Structure formats: C-alpha cells, structure tokens
Amino acid sequence: MRYVKLPSENFPEFFEKLKEIGKVYAPVRHNSIYKFDIVQDLSEVALDYTRTLLPPKKFFVKPRDPMFKIKGEEIVELIEEKSFVLFGVHSCDIHALKILDRVYLSEPADPYYKARREKAFIVGISCMPDEYCFCKSLGTHFAMDGFDLFLHELPDGWLVRVGSIKGHEVVWKNQELFEEVTEEDIKNFKEFEEKRSKSFKRELSKEGLADILDLAFGSRVWKKYAEKCLGCGNCTLVCPTCRCYEVCDNWIKAYESLRIRRYDSCFMPTHGLVAGGHNFRQTRLDRFRHRYYCKSYFDPSSGFNCVGCGRCDEFCPAKIEHVKVLEEVREGLI
Amino acid sequence: MNPYKSYDARIIEVRELTPREKLFTLKFLDPKIEESFTFIPGQFVIVDIRGYGEFPISLCSSPTRKPIQLCIRRVGRLTRFIHKLSEGDVVGIRGPYGNGFPLEKMEGSTLILVAGGLGMAPLRSVLWYAIDSGKFEKIYLYYGTKSYEDILFRDEIIYLLKHGEKLNCHVKLAYEVETPSCVYLEKGFSEKVCKGLVTDLFRGEHFDVENSYALICGPPVMYKFVIKELLDKGLSPGRIYMTLERRMRCGIGKCGHCIVGTSVSIKYICKDGPVFSYWDALSTRGLI
Numbered sequence: 001m002r003y004v005k006l007p008s009e010n011f012p013e014f015f016e017k018l019k020e021i022g023k024v025y026a027p028v029r030h031n032s033i034y035k036f037d038i039v040q041d042l043s044e045v046a047l048d049y050t051r052t053l054l055p056p057k058k059f060f061v062k063p064r065d066p067m068f069k070i071k072g073e074e075i076v077e078l079i080e081e082k083s084f085v086l087f088g089v090h091s092c093d094i095h096a097l098k099i100l101d102r103v104y105l106s107e108p109a110d111p112y113y114k115a116r117r118e119k120a121f122i123v124g125i126s127c128m129p130d131e132y133c134f135c136k137s138l139g140t141h142f143a144m145d146g147f148d149l150f151l152h153e154l155p156d157g158w159l160v161r162v163g164s165i166k167g168h169e170v171v172w173k174n175q176e177l178f179e180e181v182t183e184e185d186i187k188n189f190k191e192f193e194e195k196r197s198k199s200f201k202r203e204l205s206k207e208g209l210a211d212i213l214d215l216a217f218g219s220r221v222w223k224k225y226a227e228k229c230l231g232c233g234n235c236t237l238v239c240p241t242c243r244c245y246e247v248c249d250n251w252i253k254a255y256e257s258l259r260i261r262r263y264d265s266c267f268m269p270t271h272g273l274v275a276g277g278h279n280f281r282q283t284r285l286d287r288f289r290h291r292y293y294c295k296s297y298f299d300p301s302s303g304f305n306c307v308g309c310g311r312c313d314e315f316c317p318a319k320i321e322h323v324k325v326l327e328e329v330r331e332g333l334i
Numbered sequence: 335m336n337p338y339k340s341y342d343a344r345i346i347e348v349r350e351l352t353p354r355e356k357l358f359t360l361k362f363l364d365p366k367i368e369e370s371f372t373f374i375p376g377q378f379v380i381v382d383i384r385g386y387g388e389f390p391i392s393l394c395s396s397p398t399r400k401p402i403q404l405c406i407r408r409v410g411r412l413t414r415f416i417h418k419l420s421e422g423d424v425v426g427i428r429g430p431y432g433n434g435f436p437l438e439k440m441e442g443s444t445l446i447l448v449a450g451g452l453g454m455a456p457l458r459s460v461l462w463y464a465i466d467s468g469k470f471e472k473i474y475l476y477y478g479t480k481s482y483e484d485i486l487f488r489d490e491i492i493y494l495l496k497h498g499e500k501l502n503c504h505v506k507l508a509y510e511v512e513t514p515s516c517v518y519l520e521k522g523f524s525e526k527v528c529k530g531l532v533t534d535l536f537r538g539e540h541f542d543v544e545n546s547y548a549l550i551c552g553p554p555v556m557y558k559f560v561i562k563e564l565l566d567k568g569l570s571p572g573r574i575y576m577t578l579e580r581r582m583r584c585g586i587g588k589c590g591h592c593i594v595g596t597s598v599s600i601k602y603i604c605k606d607g608p609v610f611s612y613w614d615a616l617s618t619r620g621l622i
Binding site: 068075109248293 | 424599
C-alpha cells in the first residue's frame with residue numbers, strides 16, 4: 001500500500017479537488033444525529049462524527065430504487081449512474097460494504113448495485129469509538145481494502161492510505177498537495193491507533209458464537225427480548241449489512257408504471273408471508289431470533305454478517321443491545 | 335445482462351384444472367429463447383405481470399415436452415390477475431431458478447413421488463420426465479387431495495390409474511372429503527383410490543429401500559408426517575428429497591426473503607433449494 005501525508009493546510013484544497021470526480025457526500029450533523037448528505041464545503045462536514053443514522057448502503061442499495069420503467073408490454077432498464085464521492089466512511093462501514101459486495105456482486109451480479117459500486121469513490125476516515133462500538137471484537141475496526149483513500153488523523157494533517165487505482169490517480173494528479181510520510185507521522189499514526197484500540201468499551205465474544213447460537217435455538221433469552229422488542233424494524237433499516245428488499249410496481253401515469261424495490265425488514269410480519277396466508281415466521285419471537293441468526297451467520301472466509309457499528313443499539317427504541325442479547329444467550333446455554 | 339429482466343412469453347393455452355387452479359401454457363416470443371430454454375424438474379420461474387408485480391411459480395411441465403406449463407392457484411393479488419388473462423396475452427418470464435431434483439443421480443432407481451394438493455404441480459414435471467425418459471426402474475405416485483374436484487391434472491391421473499402399469503408408473507390417490515365422484519372413482523380403482531391421507535397410501539407398501547428415492551412436495555404441514563413414514567420404511571435420509579416454498583422476490587439470492595437456518599447453516603431457498611434432502615433439513619433449522 002502507498003502512504004502519503006496530507007498536511008492540514010492542504011486539506012480544503014484536496015476536498016475541492018474531490019468535487020471534480022462528482023457530487024461529494026459526507027457526514028453532516030442534523031440535529032442530534034449524523035447523516036450522509038451532499039456537501040459543498042469542508043466546513044459542513046462533521047469529521048469527528050460517531051455514526052450516521054443510515055449507513056452508506058443507502059447509496060448502493062437505495063431505500064426506494066426504481067429498476068424498470070414499464071409502458072404497456074415494454075420494459076426499460078433504469079441504470080444510469082454518475083460518479084460520486086463518499087467522503088468520511090468509517091472502517092466498519094467499509095467492511096459492511098464488502099459484505100454487501102459478496103451478496104450483490106456474486107453471480108449473477110446485481111447490475112444496479114454493481115454500477116453504483118463502480119462509480120463510487122470512497123474516502124475512509126479514522127474514528128474514535130463511543131459506548132456503542134464493538135467493531136474491534138469483530139475485526140472490522142481497521143479496513144485493509146474496500147476504499148480508494150483512507151485518511152488517518154495526525155496532529156498536523158492526515159496520513160493517507162491509497163487503496164485503489166482510482167485512489168492513486170487522485171494522488172497522482174494532485175501531487176502538490178501531498179508530502180512524503182515522515183518517521184514522526186508514523187509514530188503519531190501508531191499512537192493514535194493504540195489509543196483508539198484501548199478506547200473500546202464494548203466487546204462481543206465471538207468465540208464459538210456460531211455453534212453456540214445453533215445450540216441455543218430454544219433459549220429463553222430470545223423470548224425475553226422478543227417480548228421487549230417493539231417489532232419496529234429500526235435495527236434492520238439502520239444496519240449496514242441488512243439488505244432485504246421488496247419489489248412493487250407503482251403506476252406513475254395512466255399507461256406507465258415503475259418497478260421499484262424498497263427496503264424490507266425481517267421484523268415485518270409480511271416478510272415470511274406467502275400467498276395463501278401461510279407465514280413461515282409467524283411470531284415476533286421467530287422474527288426477532290431470525291435477525292440474530294442472520295447477523296451472526298458465520299462464513300469461514302469472511303466472518304460474521306455484523307460489523308459492530310452499534311447502530312442497532314443506538315437507534316433501538318426498546319434499548320435492546322445486540323451484544324447483551326448474544327451474551328445472555330451464551331450464558332443461558334452453559 | 336440484467337438478471338431481473340424477464341422475457342416476453344405468450345399464453346397459448348389456458349386450461350381450467352379446478353375452480354381454483356388453471357394451467358397456463360406459455361411460449362417465448364423470441365424463438366431463440368424458446369429454443370434454448372431448458373430446466374430441471376423442481377426448478378421454478380418468476381412470472382412478471384408488468385405493472386402489477388412478480389411471483390415465483392414452479393414449472394409443472396416436463397423438460398421433455400415443450401412448451402412450458404405453469405399450474406397457478408388463484409390465491410393472491412397477482413394470481414388473481416393472471417387468472418383473468420387469456421390466450422394471446424403476454425407476460426414476462428425469468429428463470430429457471432433453483433437447483434431442481436438431482437434426477438441424474440437417481441437414474442436406474444425407483445422414484446417414490448409423494449404429492450399433497452398443489453404439490454402435484456412440481457412433481458408432475460418429475461413424473462412425465464421419468465416416464466418419457468424411461469431411465470427409472472419404477473415410478474410410484476402417491477397423491478393426496480382434498481376432494482375429487484381438487485384433483486389436479488385429473489385426466490392424466492385417471493389415465494395413469496388405468497394405464498400406468500404399461501408406463502411403469504403406479505399411481506395411488508387419497509381423498510379427504512367424500513363426494514359421489516370419489517366413491518365412483520374408488521369403485522373403479524378399489525386398489526388404488528381410498529379415503530384418507532397421503533401417508534395412508536404407502537403405509538403398507540414395500541419398496542426396495544436401497545434403490546429408491548422419495549420426492550415430496552406438499553403443504554408445509556405434510557413434510558414431517560410423510561418423512562416419518564418413509565424413514566420408518568427404512569429409507570435413508572439421503573434418499574428423501576423435498577421441494578419447499580418460501581416468499582421469493584428475486585430468485586437469485588439477493589432480496590433476503592427466503593433465508594432459513596441458523597448462523598452456521600444459513601441457506602437461501604431460491605438459490606440453494608428449493609429442493610433439499612432430509613440431511614439438509616436435519617442440519618438447517620426451520621427448513622421444514
């Protein structure tokens with residue numbers, strides 16, 4: 001990997017240069033939350049944000065996503081994507097995109113997702129964990145790939161890791177903005193990472209978790225929390241790896257309709273409902289448990305389907321904590 | 335190539351099988367697709383009614399016979415809509431999806447088909463494939479239906495009750511609701527038709543369990559009972575296959591609706607199934 005330094009005084013100019021790629025989306029503060037939104041100036045960006053309400057998946061798997069325009073029997077694909085910059089993505093969210101890649105880019109690839117993925121320029125940014133983060137225990141607190149550039153904060157600028165050809169090109173074209181990395185910078189980088197590593201308060205014990213969950217299907221803990229759960233589906237909407245979608249045709253004119261896909265949630269009673277009225281996940285207990293099994297799906301090549309971003313905990317109106325539920329399930333088993 | 339885009343297919347025949355089910359015969363408008371469209375019995379397609387939506391449905395014709403046929407029960411919004419369509423109308427078809435029954439592996443063996451209600455549709459594909467190909471030692475079909483009026487492909491079933499032996503195919507039928515027509519049928523084929531459940535049909539039967547495969551399709555409640563009977567007969571779990579139903583939107587393992595199982599054993603019904611062996615059911619919670 002190539003490492004360069006971006007001095008603080010060059011940061012605004014670097015940000016301006018990114019706009020040449022396309023629209024720049026970055027985390028901005030919106031009342032008490034943060035969200036990825038279009039930005040014009042660096043001053044709008046919340047560089048020290050904790051987590052956004054909706055993860056970056058919203059740019060790739062959109063909440064409402066028109067797929068086809070249907071006019072009579074004619075059906076027209078709606079794939080037209082422009083290059084854009086996703087600025088300030090945390091490493092857990094980068095890992096989450098990699099999980100989405102495995103689903104959406106596996107054969108046959110989803111053309112909508114693929115087009116957006118290819119058009120996106122991703123700039124990662126270092127962060128400090130808060131009380132909800134448990135990414136370290138899942139190994140997603142540091143991204144080794146999946147970004148074009150990654151910015152690590154230094155006292156006098158940013159240590160930039162170049163993660164792709166597109167990233168190289170940007171650095172290459174704007175060489176005057178970057179400097180060589182010094183010993184001092186590496187020391188600062190290391191110090192920051194060590195400090196960060198010690199700041200994690202929450203930890204998910206993943207030792208044997210997949211098997212433990214398999215054995216704990218009948219655990220009373222599921223029932224306890226399913227009763228507490230409001231079934232609102234918030235956790236699935238804000239989850240960076242939840243990706244269930246529903247497809248529906250909406251009429252926009254007398255003879256024209258749009259085939260749209262939109263977010264669906266396994267917490268909705270209709271998620272497992274088939275024509276004829278049979279529901280494969282009838283009770284809230286079934287649905288609640290299903291989400292934990294889906295998030296804790298263990299793929300030997302890639303790990304869990306959860307990246308420990310803490311969104312489901314922060315935005316759960318019933319204050320159900322992901323790590324706590326899994327810990328209790330584990331304790332209940334022994 | 336957009337995998338979500340369906341191909342135009344014209345309905346060339348609509349046949350009313352029962353008051354609830356219709357059989358649609360479809361031909362792709364593009365002759366190249368019509369020519370190249372092949373599938374394995376047990377696979378399904380997604381029917382696209384433009385402007386209204388999509389729904390998955392299993393292919394009920396044999397790959398040895400063209401054009402393709404779909405047996406559709408009027409049970410929801412979209413199936414109600416397709417029931418209103420008639421010959422000449424165009425719908426979209428994409429697929430085939432899923433794994434289908436591993437029939438190549440079963441060649442030379444005896445097939446025990448156990449169908450309940452609408453489960454007859456995907457098994458009809460296997461039935462005619464097995465009869466047409468002649469690659470199987472013997473074919474048994476055990477079909478449980480609600481009443482005489484609910485028998486799907488009634489003419490074919492009665493034909494096989496009469497002449498099945500010549501085709502190496504032995505059919506037995508169980509009905510639940512007694513009507514004069516059933517009694518009449520039972521009189522005609524006293525050995526093969528009876529009142530009861532599908533499990534009653536093969537309880538006393540003897541199979542060469544070392545050389546037989548059971549293929550099951552029916553309502554969710556049926557599987558456990560049928561499998562228990564088959565296991566009692568000594569059939570190995572690896573010789574029991576079933577095709578399952580779930581809500582499927584995409585058919586290619588993206589939309590997430592048909593995920594079943596727990597952490598280490600998560601499966602997509604659309605991609606990893608819809609055909610599973612009983613070994614899969616034992617290792618995947620919630621499959622049946």
